[in-house]
Amino acid sequence: MTGTDPAAFSRIDTSRPHPARVYDWYLGGKDNYPVDEELGRRIMGVDGTAQHVARTNRWFMQRVVRWLAGQAGVRQYLDIGTGIPTEPNLHQIAQAADPAARIVYTDNDPIVLTHAAALLRSTPEGATDYIQADVRDPGRILQEARRTLDFDRPLALSLVALTHFLGDEDRPYDLVAELVRALPSGSYLVLSQLTADLDPAAVMTGVQMYKASGVTLAPRTHAEVGRFFEGLELVDPGVVQVTGWRPELAVDEAVLEGAVISLYGAVGRKP
Template identity: 80%
Template sequence: MAGTDSTDARTDRIDTSRPHPARVYDWFLGGKDNYPVDEELGRQIMGVDGTARHVARTNRWFMQRVTRWMARQAGVRQYLDIGTGIPTEPNLHQIAQAAAPESRVVYADNDPIVLTHAEALLRSTPEGVTDYIQADVREPERILEQARKTLDFTRPVSLSLVALTHFLGDEDRPYDLVERLVAALPPGSHLVLSQLTADLDPAAVLRGVQMYSAGGVTLVPRTHAEVSRFFDGLELVEPGVVQLTRWHPELAVDETVDEDAVISLYGAVARKP
C-alpha cells in the first residue's frame, strides 16, 4: 500500500457553501459523504429528471464492466483513474485485483473530501499496490509525475476519465488535456471515457446544466462527434462510442443493465496503437 500525496492537501478547506460534483454523485449513489447543499441540488435535478439517479448508477456500472474487461480480456495490470470521486464499493481496484491480485492502481481527485476517504482506496491486495493523488485533471503533468512513483510507464496503463470531461469547459481545453495524458502512455494502453450528451434527451439535460450552473458548477454536454474526438488516433474497442448501457452488457455481474433505457451518457474504450 502506497501513501498519499498530501502536500498541503489536509489543510484544504472543504467548501460546503456550494455543491461539488463528487458529492452530488455520491448522493445519487446513495452515499452519505455529502452535504445539504449537494443533496439540495440532487433533489432539484431529480425533480425535473427522475432518471438522474439511475444515470449515475449506470455510469458506475459502466466503470465496473470496463474494469472487468480490462483485467480479463485485455490483460491490463495498471490503472490510472482521474476524477475518482468518493469511494463506493466495489471500487476500481477491488474489481481489478479480484481478477489479477498484482494489479497496481492510482487514483486522482481534486476534492479534499475524497482525500479524507483515501484509506478506503488504499486497501490493496498484498500482491498489488494502490495509491491516491490529490490533484486536478487540469494538472496533467503533476498527475503523471506522481503516478510514475507507482506505475511503470513502459507497460500498458488503463487511463479512466469516467464522467469527468463534462465538468471541463472549452476554456479548459479538454481535448488537449486528454491528449497530453494519453501521449504519456505506452502503446497497448487504453483510454476509458464517459461523457454527458444532450443528443438523447436534450430538454432534461439542458435543465440539469442550468441547475449545475446555478450552483456554480460547469457542466458541458457534448455530441457523439465531440465525444468521439477524444479518441482521435486511438483504436476503438467494439462497440465504439455508444450509450453506456450498450457497452458489453454481458459483463454485468450484480448491476442491472437495461439496454433500452435512455441514458444521456456516451462511453467508450480505445487502445493506443
C-alpha cells in the first residue's frame, strides 16, 4: 500500500504502546496516545536520559545522510522503520544535496501512514514513496520499493533504531541479510541498535517495561551489532556509540553532559 489511507485511523491500536509513537513522544511530537506517553514517562522515571537518547539517535541519522548524500554520492534511499515524520526528514536532507534523490519510506504503524503526505513532499526533480509494511516481510518491501528505486544503482538501506524491536525469534540477522542481498554493489547499510553494554541496569529495566506493555525490546552487544555488517566494509569509525559517528557533521545538536547513550551505530558499504 502506498500513499495515504483514510481508513488508517480505524486500524490504530491505542490499547498498547507502539515504538513509533513512544519515539514521537520522546521527540516532543503530538502524534501519540496516553498509553505511549505513560510508557515513555515510566521509562524516563528510571532513565532520565531516555528522551535525549531518542533525539541523539535522530541526529545520528541526519549526520549519516549528510555523509551519504555528500561524500558518498548516494542518490537513493530505502528507510525501513521510518516512524512519525520529524523535520528534517531523510528526504529533505538527501534532496538538499541533490534534488533528484529518490526515497522510499516504510513503517508498519497505521498512524505513520496518516502522515504519509509529509513524507511525500518531494522536490519536482526527485521522488518519494511510502510503503505500509513490516520489516518481517522483506520480499514485499523490496518488490514495492522497486517502483521508485532502481536496484541496478547503489542505494542506502536505513534501519535506524529498528532491529532492537526484533527478538531472536524474528531472525533479525536473516532479515537484514535478505535485504542487503538485494542491494547492488556500492550500496550502504545504515543501522543503529540498543545495547546493554554501557548501562545494563537502566536498559534492562526498560526492556522489562516494554515487555510488560507487550513490546519486544532486544538489546545487543557490540559484537552482535557487528554481525549485521558481515560481508560489508565498515565505514570509519566502525561500530561506535552513535554520538561518536562523524560528530563533525553535526548541525544543531545539543550535548547532554554525563548522558549514557546506549545505542551503537554504524554504516557499511557493500563491495
